[in-house]
Amino acid sequence: MTHVVAISPHLDDAAFSVGGLLAARARAGDRVTVVTCFTGNVAHPTGFALACQLDKGLDAHVDYMALRRAEDRAACAVIGAEAVHLPLLEAPHRCYASAPELFAERRDDDGMLAPLTAALAEQIDLLAPDLLLGPLAVGDHVDHWLVRDALAAIGAPVLLWEDWPYLTRAAERPREPVHERHVLTDDDRAARTAMCAAYTTQLGFQFGSVERMRAAIARIDEEWLYVPGGG
Numbered sequence: 001m002t003h004v005v006a007i008s009p010h011l012d013d014a015a016f017s018v019g020g021l022l023a024a025r026a027r028a029g030d031r032v033t034v035v036t037c038f039t040g041n042v043a044h045p046t047g048f049a050l051a052c053q054l055d056k057g058l059d060a061h062v063d064y065m066a067l068r069r070a071e072d073r074a075a076c077a078v079i080g081a082e083a084v085h086l087p088l089l090e091a092p093h094r095c096y097a098s099a100p101e102l103f104a105e106r107r108d109d110d111g112m113l114a115p116l117t118a119a120l121a122e123q124i125d126l127l128a129p130d131l132l133l134g135p136l137a138v139g140d141h142v143d144h145w146l147v148r149d150a151l152a153a154i155g156a157p158v159l160l161w162e163d164w165p166y167l168t169r170a171a172e173r174p175r176e177p178v179h180e181r182h183v184l185t186d187d188d189r190a191a192r193t194a195m196c197a198a199y200t201t202q203l204g205f206q207f208g209s210v211e212r213m214r215a216a217i218a219r220i221d222e223e224w225l226y227v228p229g230g231g
């Protein structure tokens, strides 16, 4: 059996970006595992990290990451995928203090690359993927670039997806060589939509509403995978 392992920066990225492809692989009998990197908890978030929770309509006392881990388990359950959650802290819980900083250069005092690389190397050893997938970092989120750079440092063969919904706001498609254009079937699209709908805390922020998310996915015909570093 083929083992497909998707390395997702945040709790939603793999489903948002390649949910249809993962669903197709699962339906074909492949084992699918989604490893999400930045799922760690901070007991009492403050400042920008707290703001990221409050602007999703969640009170300060809500365990935001626990909620998102549960959403991810529900999303993976849609296609029978396994969910692995690494307890690393996402950018607002590190040294990034505003939304623009999340899409700017990696900060010098951000020491995440080494522990992330070590944690992902361990997972790849453990899971022994036949097909390893990760983010191209379309949209330039610092956490997405960290995952791309960590995967490059590990050196295992990997194919990279176009980060969605960032892709819809990008001026042009990535320049790396395209490896595969997965044409979405109706079943793929339905599964991707159902997976995405599980991330209820993110839908308003990312799309405006669940209906808009559904409409956006209805317009997507293909999910493209790229070979890293070639462009």
Ligand SMILES: [Zn+2]
Pocket (backbone or CB within 6 Å): 009, 010, 013, 141, 144
């Ligand atoms: Zn993300």
